[in-house]
Amino acid sequence: MLRTIIHIDEEKCNGCGACARACHEGAIAIVKGKARLLRDDYCDGMGDCLPECPMGAITFEEREAAAYDPQAVAARKERQAAACPGSRVRQLRPGEASRSAGGSQLQNWPVQLKLAPVKAPYFDGARLLIAADCTAYAYAAFHNDFLQGRVALIGCPKLDGVDYSEKLAQIFLQNDIREVTVVRMEVPCCGGLEFAVQRAVENCGKDLRWRTVTVNIDGTVQ
Numbered sequence: 001m002l003r004t005i006i007h008i009d010e011e012k013c014n015g016c017g018a019c020a021r022a023c024h025e026g027a028i029a030i031v032k033g034k035a036r037l038l039r040d041d042y043c044d045g046m047g048d049c050l051p052e053c054p055m056g057a058i059t060f061e062e063r064e065a066a067a068y069d070p071q072a073v074a075a076r077k078e079r080q081a082a083a084c085p086g087s088r089v090r091q092l093r094p095g096e097a098s099r100s101a102g103g104s105q106l107q108n109w110p111v112q113l114k115l116a117p118v119k120a121p122y123f124d125g126a127r128l129l130i131a132a133d134c135t136a137y138a139y140a141a142f143h144n145d146f147l148q149g150r151v152a153l154i155g156c157p158k159l160d161g162v163d164y165s166e167k168l169a170q171i172f173l174q175n176d177i178r179e180v181t182v183v184r185m186e187v188p189c190c191g192g193l194e195f196a197v198q199r200a201v202e203n204c205g206k207d208l209r210w211r212t213v214t215v216n217i218d219g220t221v222q
Contacts, residue, residue, distance in 0.1 A: 004045045005065045010034045012057035019049035019058055020161035021192070025073045030161060041069040042076070091122045105147040113155035113164055116171075123175035126151040130168070130197055131183040132190045139183075139215045146183050146213070157192030164193065168200035172208055180210035186217060 008019075008028075015033040020026075027042035028035055028049060035057065037043060045068065050058050090109040108122040113130075129150040136142040136154075155164060171177070182197050184190035194212050201208050214222040 001064065001067055002062060003065055003067070004060050004062050005040060005043050006037060006045070006047060006049060007059050007061040008035050008037060009057045009059070010036075012055045013053075014055050014057075016054065017158065017161045018052040018054065021157065021163050022049045022052040024048065024163060024166060025070075026077060026162075027073075028161075039072075040065040041067060041072050044068045044070075089117055089120050089122075091120075103143060105143040105149075106152065108151045111152045111154050113153050113167065114160055114162055116153055116167075118167065118170045119174045122151050123171065123177065125176050125178060128153065128171075128177050128180045129183065130154075130180060130193065132156060132185050132193050134185050134190075135183045135215045138185060138217060138219050139221065140219060142183075146181065150181065155193065157196065158189040164196035165199040165203070168196060169203040172200055172204035172206060177206075177208060180208060182210065182212040184212060184214055186214050186222065 006027075013034045015030055015035065017030050017035070019035050020028040020030055025042050025044055027038055027044075029038055030036070043065075045060075047058075047060060050060070088109075092107050092109070108120070110116055127150045129146055129152045131142075131146065131152065131154050133154045133156050135146075139145070155162075157164070172180075180197060180201070182194050184193050197210060197212075201210055216222060
């Protein structure tokens with residue numbers, strides 16, 4: 001069918017991944033350092049990715065393309081989750097992680113935002129920690145000061161290629177989350193994580209208490 005769909009100019013693309021993060025359908029991925037439309041039927045033609053591209057590499061075009069298929073998009077997301085054995089939900093008993101891993105305070109698995117389920121037993125009544133993955137390396141006392149007593153979700157807004165706000169809003173909506181702590185690095189790209197949480201809180205319709213802690217590259221806290 002003839003319809004409006006996005007076009008990516010690979011010559012202009014710098015591979016930053018902003019478009020992939022903006023695409024809620026997951027139609028765009030970074031392949032060999034360049035943005036690529038995975039399949040025509042994954043693209044809804046709404047163009048959320050256009051204003052996010054700093055290089056002007058994405059435009060609309062009208063051409064023969066398969067119709068947008070929301071069922072195909074949903075099936076792709078389900079396959080991605082099912083394909084990874086590491087996405088199996090596990091709730092660690094209090095003290096189990098600490099005894100087996102020399103002081104680890106981890107209470108849940110998976111911790112990666114892309115793999116985490118929207119609803120899980122460990123979310124009920126949870127104090128939720130949403131952390132940029134670099135923070136645990138930069139801040140030496142991360143487990144004791146931030147992870148202890150919290151359910152953890154981690155991610156990198158620059159590299160993961162996902163807009164976290166929609167999934168986080170569903171986690172907030174479908175579970176009894178008591179509070180949220182965001183731990184991010186001082187670098188500008190980490191602002192995407194904080195912004196995603198802000199939008200998720202606004203969109204979930206709950207009066208959810210949340211705060212942000214910023215870790216400096218030298219390991220200090222602002």
